[in-house]
Amino acid sequence: MSSPDLPSANNTPQKTASHRTVGLMLAGLVVSMLGLSYAAVPLYKLFCQVTGYAGTTQRASEAPATPSKQSILVRFDANTSRGLGWEFKPVQRSMTMKIGEEKLAFYEATNTSDKAITGTATFNVTPAIAGSYFNKIACFCFTEQTLEPGESVDMPVSFFIDPDILTDSDTIGVKEITLSYTFFEVKNKKTTQVKTKKANGSL
Numbered sequence: 001m002s003s004p005d006l007p008s009a010n011n012t013p014q015k016t017a018s019h020r021t022v023g024l025m026l027a028g029l030v031v032s033m034l035g036l037s038y039a040a041v042p043l044y045k046l047f048c049q050v051t052g053y054a055g056t057t058q059r060a061s062e063a064p065a066t067p068s069k070q071s072i073l074v075r076f077d078a079n080t081s082r083g084l085g086w087e088f089k090p091v092q093r094s095m096t097m098k099i100g101e102e103k104l105a106f107y108e109a110t111n112t113s114d115k116a117i118t119g120t121a122t123f124n125v126t127p128a129i130a131g132s133y134f135n136k137i138a139c140f141c142f143t144e145q146t147l148e149p150g151e152s153v154d155m156p157v158s159f160f161i162d163p164d165i166l167t168d169s170d171t172i173g174v175k176e177i178t179l180s181y182t183f184f185e186v187k188n189k190k191t192t193q194v195k196t197k198k199a200n201g202s203l
Contacts, residue, residue, distance in 0.1 A: 062102075114149050
């Protein structure tokens with residue numbers, strides 16, 4: 001009876017090298033995928049900020065020197081994530097303003113819990129197409145906010161609507177915009193707070 005064929009000794013090093021190459025390629029692919037997953041969130045956020053995608057607002061240093069004569073209605077909306085322990089609402093539900101005019105609005109937040117809570121706000125506007133024309137000069141949403149138990153504060157946002165909204169064929173018919181915030185709890189706080197304490201009534 002003949003013995004079964006055994007693998008050739010000459011083929012073993014070649015197979016080992018081939019397996020090593022495949023293994024290195026797979027490892028590189030895994031590392032690349034992990035890198036892309038970590039980069040996806042900040043890249044997506046940057047994309048939204050630059051383009052106004054998904055109703056993301058813009059940041060600006062100042063409003064135009066000469067506002068438009070045309071007005072627009074801005075509504076204000078407030079939400080909190082489940083279990084945050086805050087009451088959060090706009091002080092003024094809406095305002096009519098000139099396009100290009102700088103305006104100041106306030107949101108009110110109260111910590112109804114028995115512990116200090118730090119929150120961070122996400123924001124967007126509707127209709128989403130108007131996001132690239134809604135400019136914030138200063139906003140409580142730029143930093144995390146910490147409220148002590150029972151503390152109540154007014155949180156300001158300074159903003160304007162870019163007059164270019166009047167010449168964009170996609171936004172030329174927009175007559176009102178809703179600015180919406182949602183606060184989420186931050187477990188590890190590092191903050192420079194931007195808020196107005198009701199205790200002293202100062203801005």
